[in-house]
Amino acid sequence: MTRMAAVALGLFVAAGSLTSTICAAQQPATPDFDVLGVEAAERLGEYIRIRTVNPPGNETAGAKWLQQVLAREGIAAEIFESSAGRGNLYARLPGNGSKRPLVLLSHIDVVPATDSAWRVGPWSGETRMGAVWGRGALDMKGTGIVELMTMVALRRRGVPLSRDIILVANADEETGSSGAEWFTREKRALLRDAEFLINEGGHNRLGADGRTEYYGVGVTEKVPYWLRITARGTPGHGSIPRPDNAAERIARALGRIAAYRTPIKLTPPAERYFKDLATRERDPRRRKWFADPASALRDPVAVRFFTANLYYNAILRNTISITVLHGSEKTNVIPPEASAELDVRLLPGERPADFVRELRRVIADSSVEITPLRPEREATTSPLGGPLMEAIRQAVETMEPGALITTPMLTGYTDSYYYRAIGIGAYGLSPFRLSEEDARTVHGNDERVTVENLRFGVEFFYRIVERVAR
Numbered sequence: 077m078t079r080m081a082a083v084a085l086g087l088f089v090a091a092g093s094l095t096s097t098i099c100a101a102q103q104p105a106t107p108d109f110d111v112l113g114v115e116a117a118e119r120l121g122e123y124i125r126i127r128t129v130n131p132p133g134n135e136t137a138g139a140k141w142l143q144q145v146l147a148r149e150g151i152a153a154e155i156f157e158s159s160a161g162r163g164n165l166y167a168r169l170p171g172n173g174s175k176r177p178l179v180l181l182s183h184i185d186v187v188p189a190t191d192s193a194w195r196v197g198p199w200s201g202e203t204r205m206g207a208v209w210g211r212g213a214l215d216m217k218g219t220g221i222v223e224l225m226t227m228v229a230l231r232r233r234g235v236p237l238s239r240d241i242i243l244v245a246n247a248d249e250e251t252g253s254s255g256a257e258w259f260t261r262e263k264r265a266l267l268r269d270a271e272f273l274i275n276e277g278g279h280n281r282l283g284a285d286g287r288t289e290y291y292g293v294g295v296t297e298k299v300p301y302w303l304r305i306t307a308r309g310t311p312g313h314g315s316i317p318r319p320d321n322a323a324e325r326i327a328r329a330l331g332r333i334a335a336y337r338t339p340i341k342l343t344p345p346a347e348r349y350f351k352d353l354a355t356r357e358r359d360p361r362r363r364k365w366f367a368d369p370a371s372a373l374r375d376p377v378a379v380r381f382f383t384a385n386l387y388y389n390a391i392l393r394n395t396i397s398i399t400v401l402h403g404s405e406k407t408n409v410i411p412p413e414a415s416a417e418l419d420v421r422l423l424p425g426e427r428p429a430d431f432v433r434e435l436r437r438v439i440a441d442s443s444v445e446i447t448p449l450r451p452e453r454e455a456t457t458s459p460l461g462g463p464l465m466e467a468i469r470q471a472v473e474t475m476e477p478g479a480l481i482t483t484p485m486l487t488g489y490t491d492s493y494y495y496r497a498i499g500i501g502a503y504g505l506s507p508f509r510l511s512e513e514d515a516r517t518v519h520g521n522d523e524r525v526t527v528e529n530l531r532f533g534v535e536f537f538y539r540i541v542e543r544v545a546r
């Protein structure tokens with residue numbers, strides 16, 4: 077939708093409900109999102125200028141700034157450090173308690189940036205060419221500001237709420253999620269009874285025609301299960317080859333792993349996603365495959381189609397990427413030990429122990445050790461329906477009627493894992509509509525978000541939160 081159409085639609089919607097609302101509350105049905113969008117851009121610039129690069133993080137500085145902004149609106153916030161300098165912010169807008177709380181989650185830390193590679197300084201927070209520039213503009217200070225402005229707008233308007241709205245900004249998402257892990261363990265009482273949570277992990281894909289291809293809501297994500305494999309042998313001089321060379325043993329194991337194809341498994345979120353894509357697919361054969369992926373995946377031609385797409389492939393199976401390799405430091409020395417690390421990502425419903433058993437069978441060498449580098453975890457999935465999904469549907473229907481809403485599985489990993497693990501339905505939702513090119517600036521160069529996207533995001537999140545907390 078163009079901006080003009082969006083504004084016109086907004087006016088039309090506002091006019092439609094004008095009489096009743098003004099009589100009831102003496103204010104328009106919705107806030108002035110244009111004004112809120114400009115305000116969001118100013119706040120985002122300030123937030124970006126507070127350097128919270130992880131490592132070391134220094135999130136307490138960011139948390140203090142958020143606390144000041146909230147204090148100006150009369151919203152009290154507390155800061156809890158998960159370790160020195162690693163601040164986690166918590167604030168609550170009370171409802172009448174008839175429904176369970178909703179959490180708006182973000183992380184304060186950002187990844188490093190190479191200044192010289194950017195067109196506008198990554199720590200400038202400047203608005204140029206219609207966008208706010210800087211590290212974190214998308215991942216995820218921009219979303220944090222949209223959540224903040226949503227809470228602020230509800231507070232300013234004194235909207236009566238059926239459920240508490242809780243704002244949480246965690247430390248250390250980018251290098252190990254220690255903030256979320258600590259917060260959900262040590263401050264669990266603050267989240268007691270929370271029903272839903274909105275976090276990063278969604279993606280609204282903008283097509284070349286300016287329409288949104290789909291609104292993607294994250295209901296699940298694969299779980300990293302990183303492994304090290306190690307082989308030992310007798311060391312010696314490279315001029316005398318030995319049959320028990322550790323490096324060769326690891327090379328043989330890696331050859332088998334690289335050739336191995338993990339089984340294809342259709343999980344309910346992936347099946348739902350493909351069925352949603354079927355409603356928009358123009359090619360008749362593909363439409364048939366998407367509409368019934370369970371049957372299609374028994375057809376080798378369809379399997380080739382699905383697995384040739386790297387994203388579809390990754391959501392249909394456990395995956396293994398061979399990444400780190402260690403052997404000898406010298407060409408003429410046979411090492412006593414050689415190892416490799418595997419970036420394994422498990423689908424929802426998979427047990428790590430079963431995967432390791434399968435991997436042992438594939439390696440077929442009992443002298444090769446397998447050591448997990450991360451704790452054993454299983455992916456969890458939030459309900460595909462329910463009041464929050466319904467509120468998202470209605471917000472999309474108001475803002476971009478007819479647009480597709482679907483639930484693509486995240487192949488990466490977010491803090492949502494820790495919140496799902498304590499029973500909160502976590503949903504990855506982006507407030508922005510991004511082209512593939514925009515999305516590539518996340519963790520890359522020239523990360524930025526347009527002021528129009530901030531305006532859109534505040535309206536999108538406000539409509540969702542206001543509806544689900546009505």
Ligand SMILES: [Zn+2]
Nearest residue numbers: 215216249276
């Ligand atoms: Zn992030």
